[in-house]
Amino acid sequence: MTTFHELGLSNELMKAISRMGFEETTPIQAETIPLSLQNKDVIGQAQTGTGKTAAFGIPLIEKVDTKNEAIQGLVVAPTRELAIQVSEELYKIGSVKRVRVLPIYGGQDIERQIRALKKRPHIIVGTPGRIIDHINRKTLRLEQVHTVVLDEADEMLNMGFVEDIEAILSYVPTERQTLLFSATMPEPIRRIAERFMKDPHLVKVKAKEMTVPNIEQYYLEIQEKKKFDILTRLLDIQAPELAIVFGRTKRRVDELAEALNLRGYAAEGIHGDLSQAKRLSVLRKFKEGAIEILVATDVAARGLDISGVTHVYNFDIPQDPESYVHRIGRTGRAGKTGVAMTFVTPREIGQLHNIEKTTKRKMERMKPPTLDEALEGQQRIAIDKLLSIVENENLSFYKRAAEELLEEHDSVSLVAACIKMLTKEPDTTPVTLTEEPPLPVKKEKKRVNRKSGQTKETSRNRQPKKRRVAR
Ligand SMILES: Nc1ncnc2c1ncn2[C@@H]1O[C@H](COP(=O)(O)OP(=O)(O)OP(=O)(O)O)[C@@H](O)[C@H]1O
Numbered sequence: 075m076t077t078f079h080e081l082g083l084s085n086e087l088m089k090a091i092s093r094m095g096f097e098e099t100t101p102i103q104a105e106t107i108p109l110s111l112q113n114k115d116v117i118g119q120a121q122t123g124t125g126k127t128a129a130f131g132i133p134l135i136e137k138v139d140t141k142n143e144a145i146q147g148l149v150v151a152p153t154r155e156l157a158i159q160v161s162e163e164l165y166k167i168g169s170v171k172r173v174r175v176l177p178i179y180g181g182q183d184i185e186r187q188i189r190a191l192k193k194r195p196h197i198i199v200g201t202p203g204r205i206i207d208h209i210n211r212k213t214l215r216l217e218q219v220h221t222v223v224l225d226e227a228d229e230m231l232n233m234g235f236v237e238d239i240e241a242i243l244s245y246v247p248t249e250r251q252t253l254l255f256s257a258t259m260p261e262p263i264r265r266i267a268e269r270f271m272k273d274p275h276l277v278k279v280k281a282k283e284m285t286v287p288n289i290e291q292y293y294l295e296i297q298e299k300k301k302f303d304i305l306t307r308l309l310d311i312q313a314p315e316l317a318i319v320f321g322r323t324k325r326r327v328d329e330l331a332e333a334l335n336l337r338g339y340a341a342e343g344i345h346g347d348l349s350q351a352k353r354l355s356v357l358r359k360f361k362e363g364a365i366e367i368l369v370a371t372d373v374a375a376r377g378l379d380i381s382g383v384t385h386v387y388n389f390d391i392p393q394d395p396e397s398y399v400h401r402i403g404r405t406g407r408a409g410k411t412g413v414a415m416t417f418v419t420p421r422e423i424g425q426l427h428n429i430e431k432t433t434k435r436k437m438e439r440m441k442p443p444t445l446d447e448a449l450e451g452q453q454r455i456a457i458d459k460l461l462s463i464v465e466n467e468n469l470s471f472y473k474r475a476a477e478e479l480l481e482e483h484d485s486v487s488l489v490a491a492c493i494k495m496l497t498k499e500p501d502t503t504p505v506t507l508t509e510e511p512p513l514p515v516k517k518e519k520k521r522v523n524r525k526s527g528q529t530k531e532t533s534r535n536r537q538p539k540k541r542r543v544a545r
């Protein structure tokens with residue numbers, strides 16, 4: 075194990091890192107931070123939730139010269155939520171050194187961003203479209219950028235951002251350092267690396283499996299029509315603290331969220347068609363625990379770091395192995411444990427094997443729980459609640475009433491009534507879900523060049539593409 079101290083970081087960085095509660099480096103940090111500090115180009119691949127953000131963030135912040143008021147670091151991320159999250163982590167790392175970090179992303183008032191850009195940030199974290207908009211408006215000057223990070227580089231490639239990234243990089247000095255990070259690095263990424271990087275060091279954290287070992291992985295073979303009832307039974311039995319349910323399309327996400335609410339679960343959906351304000355508010359409510367189930371398209375699969383996500387349910391099997399890795403990686407982060415359940419219809423079994431082949435990890439088969447098992451699960455939760463009240467709360471006010479009740483009724487009936495009251499009996503309110511045919515397996519996509527001067531980054535004014543439209 076390496077300590078941060080051994081990396082020879084400045085006191086300001088050491089202080090910030092210790093405030094963040096980090097004691098030892100994670101393996102990807104131990105390997106890539108020294109290389110980055112020597113200005114080497116790095117391709118970093120390590121499992122989900124293993125600290126890749128700080129792996130590029132620490133050297134990036136270390137290399138910022140706060141006396142220079144120009145933008146020195148540029149981080150590009152595929153989604154708005156991720157841009158915000160990464161900028162928050164960089165802000166923390168740079169808090170003692172007083173490094174100014176600014177997120178810029180589509181869906182936020184551009185005038186406000188322009189005003190913020192005038193306050194001389196040292197580091198910009200943005201989504202490709204919005205970065206280009208600002209370059210075109212001449213509100214973003216990148217001539218002094220010495221470090222560019224492409225977080226989730228392979229996803230940006232899938233989303234067809236290659237040309238955008240190429241355009242952005244053409245505004246950054248060529249003698250820059252380029253860092254590329256993701257949990258998955260499919261083959262085409264090498265072509266990008268050749269195009270954009272100088273002798274990159276490939277750092278792959280040695281791991282037998284592509285997924286972290288602390289996520290228990292199960293699959294359930296079920297027919298499409300039965301999926302929803304099985305999902306609610308699993309929720310009743312497993313009682314996740316926070317859960318993410320991934321669906322195939324936006325419509326599916328909307329319908330699932332509504333159906334879960336009908337059955338009494340606190341769920342909300344998130345996908346690319348919602349306004350930016352709505353997306354952020356749903357995510358905030360989820361982080362605060364005001365909603366316990368986030369229903370999402372793959373837009374929430376990458377990079378999001380929400381502590382307390384104990385379960386991930388793939389209501390629809392992911393389109394490809396990479397998506398599986400990222401989706402289930404929303405749990406089991408920073409050494410915590412997690413559970414991932416994947417629903418597979420009989421004709422999708424081949425896809426399941428394909429995922430297992432890529433991740434080099436077998437999922438355990440689980441039998442769909444019965445209604446009785448769901449009821450037992452709910453009962454167990456009720457009993458746990460009851461016992462926790464018995465053990466932890468002051469009941470003196472209620473004891474008198476209890477004694478009086480016991481004079482007239484037998485104790486078993488009384489306790490049974492309490493358990494019944496606390497048990498959320500399985501709800502079979504009918505719900506309707508539209509069948510969603512599987513999406514085609516994704517391939518690298520070429521984007522048509524963005525016309526200069528285009529101002530909005532939304533899926534609507536991009537080239538229509540099946541996968542983008544579906545998210
Ligand atoms: N050295 C460390 N010690 C303890 N916690 C850490 C350390 N480094 C990072 N973390 C925490 O681990 C969590 C996961 O980190 P991060 O989001 O960077 O993972 P990631 O590797 O980028 O995952 P993904 O592939 O899903 O994007 C974060 O909450 C982060 O603050």
Ligand SMILES: [Mg+2]
Pocket residue numbers: 126127225377
């Ligand atoms: Mg990440």
